[in-house]
Amino acid sequence: MSISPRVLLSIDYEPWFALFRRYDNLTDPQQRRDLDGGFARRALDPILDLLGDAKASFYLVGEIADWYPEVPQKIAAAGHELGLHCHIHRPLKDTSELAQDIRASAHWIRQYGVRGYRAPMVGIREAAYQLLADNGFAYSSSIYAPAGVLLKKGNVWEIPVSTTRSRRNGGYAAPRDFTFKLLLGGEFPYGSSFSIGLLGGQIFKFIERDLKRGLSPSIILHPYELATLPLSARLARDLILNPHLLPFRRNKAGFLKALLERFPVSPLGAYLDEALAAQGQPNA
Numbered sequence: 001m002s003i004s005p006r007v008l009l010s011i012d013y014e015p016w017f018a019l020f021r022r023y024d025n026l027t028d029p030q031q032r033r034d035l036d037g038g039f040a041r042r043a044l045d046p047i048l049d050l051l052g053d054a055k056a057s058f059y060l061v062g063e064i065a066d067w068y069p070e071v072p073q074k075i076a077a078a079g080h081e082l083g084l085h086c087h088i089h090r091p092l093k094d095t096s097e098l099a100q101d102i103r104a105s106a107h108w109i110r111q112y113g114v115r116g117y118r119a120p121m122v123g124i125r126e127a128a129y130q131l132l133a134d135n136g137f138a139y140s141s142s143i144y145a146p147a148g149v150l151l152k153k154g155n156v157w158e159i160p161v162s163t164t165r166s167r168r169n170g171g172y173a174a175p176r177d178f179t180f181k182l183l184l185g186g187e188f189p190y191g192s193s194f195s196i197g198l199l200g201g202q203i204f205k206f207i208e209r210d211l212k213r214g215l216s217p218s219i220i221l222h223p224y225e226l227a228t229l230p231l232s233a234r235l236a237r238d239l240i241l242n243p244h245l246l247p248f249r250r251n252k253a254g255f256l257k258a259l260l261e262r263f264p265v266s267p268l269g270a271y272l273d274e275a276l277a278a279q280g281q282p283n284a
């Protein structure tokens with residue numbers, strides 16, 4: 001038995017300034033909240049409107065749940081899946097730091113029955129899988145690999161963010177850092193919002209090809225790509241200093257609208273349950 005292919009749609013729900021590494025070390029919670037300036041709260045309704053009846057996975061940055069408890073409430077009430085992105089956004093490859101983040105977000109992780117994790121910058125280490133299992137997570141989506149790849153790491157499943165398939169790059173294992181070498185080997189990470197920013201609707205060709213093969217591609221979007229973020233002097237300066245980040249700032253609301261018109265979508269957790277049931281395995 002096989003399951004119907006669909007786009008695994010996820011939104012890494014993070015403050016706008018998560019885009020710029022220079023704010024990673026800003027530790028004062030009030031300063032971080034002030035810097036966000038209410039954007040994480042204001043962006044939600046327009047995004048929920050865009051989604052309409054379609055359901056997605058929202059990997060939430062836990063500090064947003066602290067600032068605005070109504071954000072996870074509304075996401076869950078609208079029938080979307082809530083997952084953990086981290087508590088404070090930064091590269092999170094140190095397992096003790098990840099443990100700290102899971103503790104800091106424990107209250108809403110428990111409250112909403114969170115089962116999925118997406119590592120910041122889609123970067124994860126081996127030891128993280130055991131830690132995720134110990135904390136009740138069923139799956140992670142923290143590597144890049146072609147659609148259709150589903151890996152088991154102990155008791156945790158890994159559902160990759162999609163790349164094109166390259167015969168040259170061969171086998172897939174988690175963890176898996178996406179390197180320039182993989183790119184040169186012909187593997188293009190079309191599920192990343194950076195790629196979507198570069199190619200826009202051209203991404204649909206990759207999606208369509210995988211769906212036709214019966215595979216379910218997995219893609220990422222961010223709130224600052226879907227809702228209007230007022231251009232402040234600070235943001236303009238950050239962008240001038242980091243021009244390579246411009247594809248992240250390309251508005252993707254039109255992309256999402258067209259995606260929803262063309263293809264069926266689902267959250268990652270629902271896909272995993274169906275995929276396991278189709279294989280005769282118990283729910284994750």
Ligand SMILES: [Zn+2]
Nearest residue numbers: 012014120121
């Ligand atoms: Zn992120």
